Amino acid sequence: MALPSYSHRDPNGMYTFSSRPRPVETRSKYREPAPEQTQRQYGNIMYDRRVVRGNSLGQQPNPRQTEQSDPAAVQRQQALKRRAIARRQAREQLRTKTPDALQGRQHVDVQTELYLEELSNIIQTTDIECQTDDFMDRPATPLFIPAKSGVDAETQIEEGELFDFDLEVQPVLEVLVGKTIEQSLLEVMEEEELACLRTQQRVFQELRNNELAEVQRLQEQERRRREEKERRVAQQKEVLMKERETAEKIAARVFSQQYLAGLLPSVFTSLRNHGYFYDHVEKDIEVNFLPWLMAEVNNQLQKRYTARELLDTIIYEVTQKRLEEFRRLETDQQSPDP
Amino acid sequence: MAAAAMDPNRAAVAFGRRAVPQLFEQLQQRDAPGRLRALTSLCDLVHEPERLYQTVTGGFLKQLQVLLKDEDPSVRTKTCELLHMLTSHSIGRLALLSSSLLPPLFGLLDDSSSSCRRNVHLVLNGLAQLPAGAQALLPLVPKLMLKLRQMPEEEEEEEQVLLLSTLSCCSRLDPLPALASDGVPVLGQTLTRCSPDVRREAAAVLMALSVPEDGKRQVCEEQFVLVLMVLLQDGDVEVQTNAAGVIMNIVIITTGKYLCLELNVVPVLLSLLSEKEEEEQRKRRKTLVIYCLRALTSLAEAPEGRSLLRNQLPLLERRSQDQDQDVRRAAQTAIRVVTWSP
Numbered sequence: 182m183a184l185p186s187y188s189h190r191d192p193n194g195m196y197t198f199s200s201r202p203r204p205v206e207t208r209s210k211y212r213e214p215a216p217e218q219t220q221r222q223y224g225n226i227m228y229d230r231r232v233v234r235g236n237s238l239g240q241q242p243n244p245r246q247t248e249q250s251d252p253a254a255v256q257r258q259q260a261l262k263r264r265a266i267a268r269r270q271a272r273e274q275l276r277t278k279t280p281d282a283l284q285g286r287q288h289v290d291v292q293t294e295l296y297l298e299e300l301s302n303i304i305q306t307t308d309i310e311c312q313t314d315d316f317m318d319r320p321a322t323p324l325f326i327p328a329k330s331g332v333d334a335e336t337q338i339e340e341g342e343l344f345d346f347d348l349e350v351q352p353v354l355e356v357l358v359g360k361t362i363e364q365s366l367l368e369v370m371e372e373e374e375l376a377c378l379r380t381q382q383r384v385f386q387e388l389r390n391n392e393l394a395e396v397q398r399l400q401e402q403e404r405r406r407r408e409e410k411e412r413r414v415a416q417q418k419e420v421l422m423k424e425r426e427t428a429e430k431i432a433a434r435v436f437s438q439q440y441l442a443g444l445l446p447s448v449f450t451s452l453r454n455h456g457y458f459y460d461h462v463e464k465d466i467e468v469n470f471l472p473w474l475m476a477e478v479n480n481q482l483q484k485r486y487t488a489r490e491l492l493d494t495i496i497y498e499v500t501q502k503r504l505e506e507f508r509r510l511e512t513d514q515q516s517p518d519p
Numbered sequence: 520m521a522a523a524a525m526d527p528n529r530a531a532v533a534f535g536r537r538a539v540p541q542l543f544e545q546l547q548q549r550d551a552p553g554r555l556r557a558l559t560s561l562c563d564l565v566h567e568p569e570r571l572y573q574t575v576t577g578g579f580l581k582q583l584q585v586l587l588k589d590e591d592p593s594v595r596t597k598t599c600e601l602l603h604m605l606t607s608h609s610i611g612r613l614a615l616l617s618s619s620l621l622p623p624l625f626g627l628l629d630d631s632s633s634s635c636r637r638n639v640h641l642v643l644n645g646l647a648q649l650p651a652g653a654q655a656l657l658p659l660v661p662k663l664m665l666k667l668r669q670m671p672e673e674e675e676e677e678e679q680v681l682l683l684s685t686l687s688c689c690s691r692l693d694p695l696p697a698l699a700s701d702g703v704p705v706l707g708q709t710l711t712r713c714s715p716d717v718r719r720e721a722a723a724v725l726m727a728l729s730v731p732e733d734g735k736r737q738v739c740e741e742q743f744v745l746v747l748m749v750l751l752q753d754g755d756v757e758v759q760t761n762a763a764g765v766i767m768n769i770v771i772i773t774t775g776k777y778l779c780l781e782l783n784v785v786p787v788l789l790s791l792l793s794e795k796e797e798e799e800q801r802k803r804r805k806t807l808v809i810y811c812l813r814a815l816t817s818l819a820e821a822p823e824g825r826s827l828l829r830n831q832l833p834l835l836e837r838r839s840q841d842q843d844q845d846v847r848r849a850a851q852t853a854i855r856v857v858t859w860s861p
Contacts, residue, residue: 387806394767394813
């Protein structure tokens with residue numbers, strides 16, 4: 182619903198008004214009781230009293246004070262003014278005028294008509310105002326009552342003739358109440374069902390918890406007993422092992438005692454056999470004296486052998502010499518012989 | 520239905536078979552209020568098993584994936600509520616598990632709106648009741664433990680309860696992930712919080728966690744047993760039951776036995792057994808009685824425990840004449856162990 186005209190205040194404070202072009206509508210003398218916007222009668226603009234006739238260009242109103250703030254517009258205005266002035270001056274110059282008066286004379290305006298008029302610059306004016314009458318409110322249209330025609334007739338519905346309320350309302354009521362009760366029954370049954378299920382579940386859970394506890398208790402018991410048994414068995418085994426060890430130890434001891442009993446005499450015997458027990462003097466004689474004796478004996482014998490050898494060598498040498506001598510003699514004998 | 524036309528919060532529902540598909544088509548609109556209305560109507564419809572079946576088999580669950588990432592928190596909340604309705608039926612649960620909706624759902628755990636988080640917890644809780652669902656949720660357990668550790672005490676109690684119950688279901692299936700992410704110390708803190716629901720669920724998780732040996736050893740520290748003793752004298756029967764269950768589990772190992780004997784747990788358990796009960800309380804206390812008997816049985820395996828309990832034989836014999844078969848059996852086992860001699 183855009184309005185055809187639009188006016189607002191610029192940010193500069195200037196008031197602008199713009200309006201979509203629309204045909205001007207005729208105005209009636211009487212105000213309409215309600216302003217309707219449906220039918221607009223468009224009249225001929227040439228015969229509209231509100232339109233200005235004649236030249237509207239010369240009647241430029243004074244530029245408003247606010248317009249001078251716009252420099253471009255101001256300049257245009259000034260240019261226009263200058264041009265207008267120039268034009269006027271040009272026209273003035275072209276127009277022929279009466280020549281100026283000779284010296285000593287002056288032109289004077291004179292009235293030559295029969296009747297003299299008073300000429301003055303002051304134009305007598307009178308103000309006359311005129312104002313249209315106020316709009317008169319249109320008198321209300323008289324009610325239009327058409328003339329009576331036709332025949333009058335009356336009719337009336339008595340109570341109870343159309344229908345019986347109590348009878349008719351029953352099925353409707355039944356349906357309404359029935360549906361409501363049905364829905365509520367459903368909901369209640371649902372809740373009951375749920376409650377039943379819950380109780381059942383709970384009973385089951387409790388039983389299960391019970392049995393679970395029992396089972397666990399028995400399990401624990403089993404475990405404890407088993408562990409106890411194992412511990413006892415382990416203990417027993419240890420005892421047995423200890424016993425066995427002790428028996429072994431005893432046997433070992435007895436055996437070793439036995440073994441060691443015959444050890445001592447045999448040791449002594451063997452030592453004696455190996456000569457570890459000896460008579461010191463004997464030993465001493467054997468060790469010290471006898472070798473010395475033997476050594477001395479050896480020396481003596483050695484001396485004898487040396488002496489014998491020496492003798493042998495002497496004999497040998499002697500015989501050798503003799504042999505040589507004999508040989509020499511032989512040769513000497515032979516050589517002088519020939 | 521007339522109700523739909525009159526209620527501005529709900530979209531109009533088509534008749535018969537066309538209802539669910541049309542609502543899902545409406546869900547693909549852009550504007551949030553329209554989607555919210557369609558979701559609300561869907562939540563109402565899905566109570567009916569037929570419609571639920573239609574939803575699940577019509578392959579509409581993929582559209583819900585987009586909705587889970589919507590900016591409007593109320594849309595997310597309503598979607599989670601719808602998923603929660605789905606988990607109340609078996610086919611819904613199976614469909615949820617086999618669809619790819621779980622990762623965005625896990626992402627919503629950190630959502631800013633608390634009602635959305637609550638609904639996500641409801642969905643996870645519903646899923647965890649199913650063994651396959653608990654299996655699928657096992658990778659989520661570390662993240663849940665982290666959330667539990669960071670959760671402040673005062674607010675979001677319902678969330679805590681739901682989270683703990685999901686954890687207990689998952690831990691019953693496989694306690695190892697929860698133990699690995701330091702489950703026991705975190706739960707020790709939650710045991711002392713004031714709401715009985717929180718305590719009950721925390722004790723249940725602890726009971727599931729103390730089934731493997733490692734868990735038993737972790738729980739066998741003194742401060743936990745002291746806290747459990749306090750819980751044994753709590754007002755709520757469920758809390759007492761779960762605490763007795765935890766004790767029952769930890770006294771199986773020897774350290775547990777001796778710890779409990781030191782801290783005088785035996786008189787407390789005996790007092791719980793010897794309470795006179797009326798008929799309607801009998802059923803609720805049955806589990807408590809059975810757990811106490813089992814705990815005493817385990818304690819009787821230690822020599823000190825045996826000597827303590829030998830004096831209490833009349834009490835145990837009274838219990839063995841009880842009406843309930845399970846109680847009788849448990850009491851007879853207890854008597855047998857107490858009177859055993861090596």
